[in-house]
Amino acid sequence: MAVSTGRPRRVVIVGGSISGLFHGVYLKRHGSDVVILEQDPKTIRSSHNAGIAIGPAALEFLAKYDDTGVQSCIPGVRTRLAYRQNLYWKDTNITKHLTSWGLLYRILRANFDGLTSEAVPQPPKPRESDGKAEYRAGKRATGLWYHDGVVTVQFVGEDGKEDRITADLVLGADGLHSTVKTLLAQATAKEYSGYVSWRGTINESELSPKTAEYFANRTVLGFYERNYFVCYPIPPDSGSFAPGTRLINWVWYWNMDESYELDQVLTDIHGYKHSNTVPSGLINPEIWKKHLANTVPSLSPTFAELLLKTENPFVTKVNDAICERATYHDGHVILVGDALSTFRPHFALATEQAAKHCLALGKVWDGETTLEQWEKEAIIWATKIRLGSRTMGAGHVRGWGEFFGAAWESLVFMVRAQLGWA
Structure with a gap:
């Protein structure tokens, strides 16, 4: 070269x-x-x-x-871990x-x-x-x-x-x-990961005061059974950082193998099947309502409120x-x-x-x-x-099977890179 x-x-x-x-x-x-x-x-x-x-x-x-x-940006936002119904499972010093x-x-x-x-x-x-x-x-x-x-x-x-x-x-x-x-x-x-990310944002002012305070000044990872959330505050496109004007951005990772169900999720309100992302405003509302009906009962009320009050979410295949x-x-x-x-x-x-x-x-x-x-x-x-x-x-x-396989592949590569063999 x-x-x-x-x-x-x-x-x-x-x-x-x-x-x-x-x-x-x-x-x-x-x-x-x-x-x-x-x-x-x-x-x-x-x-x-x-x-x-x-x-x-x-x-x-x-x-x-x-x-x-x-x-x-909003600097130095700390991270909290929530586990199922325990919203205060662990606070960490991890910042973003x-x-x-x-x-x-x-x-x-x-x-x-x-x-x-x-x-x-x-x-x-x-x-x-x-x-x-x-x-x-x-x-x-x-x-x-x-x-x-x-x-x-x-x-x-x-x-x-x-x-x-x-x-x-x-x-x-x-x-x-x-x-x-x-x-x-x-x-x-x-490679398709085998799961999708549902995503959305909601203004802090549209949430109940208790829920808004919980998400307002931290990143929150909420873990459930083989799915999890990442939620954090961001400024809107206008660049406002004042409390009450910011957005709570949420990402929800959900298992979905290549299947008829995935095809339905990726098919928008006009009947067009997207290859990767269905943009905001184009998700079939019946698909979203059905997904919420099947999942919200298992969530804590705080995370459920985020989903139920979000208008126009979007979904992406995680590749x-x-x-x-x-x-x-x-x-x-x-x-x-x-x-x-x-x-x-x-x-x-x-x-x-x-x-x-x-x-x-x-x-x-x-x-x-x-x-x-x-x-x-x-x-x-x-x-x-x-x-x-x-x-x-x-x-x-x-799940554990894929986790151990991925962890082993990652460890082998790290060792090879350290030795200069990568």
Whole structure:
């Protein structure tokens, strides 16, 4: 693999979500001209009010490259464990920095292309060293070719018209179902976990005072028989952190093998069967009502209230996937974020992975390390997290048989990595 130092002058990023924006802001701040191609036609992508965690790499990135001055997260939220009807089973010192996907997206967009939003009504002015930045919504990549140091990306717009753009570097930041991976004919080890995540949010003010107080200032993991909840406070997309305006975000992991039942859950109100996620507002209400009727009686009243008062939940098949390679065409095409590795979300590290990839690639462009070393470290880290999250999911959702198998596979890999054999 040919590796050169120095930052690319022209960059195309396929995928305009969090990973694409991390890399887009970073490269813009260092003088590259960046075009992001995002297939979603909306000017501002829908967030479903989904919650995310922000780790050390993401915090480092924001400290260096975010010029909005907007608060990005609720810092240092402690974790409580609940077990069935015992809501106060154990308090821990585990902390997370919590935010919403929509708020982080708006902060990054404000830094990248000056997007104005309720969260960032006055986007920052460009720095003198910034390159040009363009976010093209409604553009779907359809082809990719490499010749003599130049990558050509073909894309089609909502109007059906095709166009092409050339770049020194193309980043595939387009997630689990990456088009760039398909265009590269990259084999991916993808696996359905055997369970889904029901998700939703509710404003603190819509809950009873007792329930709102219980969830307001902590992450709560609620364990039941082969299913469990993760609940935590997040700001709305508008970026409000005032008590009573925040949302309680909940995720409910539920066993569901490949079956007719899963097909029904993934079929929306229009009769369309989704391959992965049924968005908020499209879940068949009869399916949701039936699920609640069968499960709520076994839950504590506090968790039951969250579910019963949530409007428009959504559901996602929990998958994981990892590529064997991250770099292609002499390092001029690179997979980053979820396009390289998608974890089961138990450790909440997808955002952190994207930030780590971005900051570490900066060291490659600065000549401090090589692209080969970046790729090796990225894949080893991703494999550790992937195996660890599979172990956690198996232990709390799938049962002891899968847990011991996943734990053993994780342990073997950790030993091999420690010995330099991974």
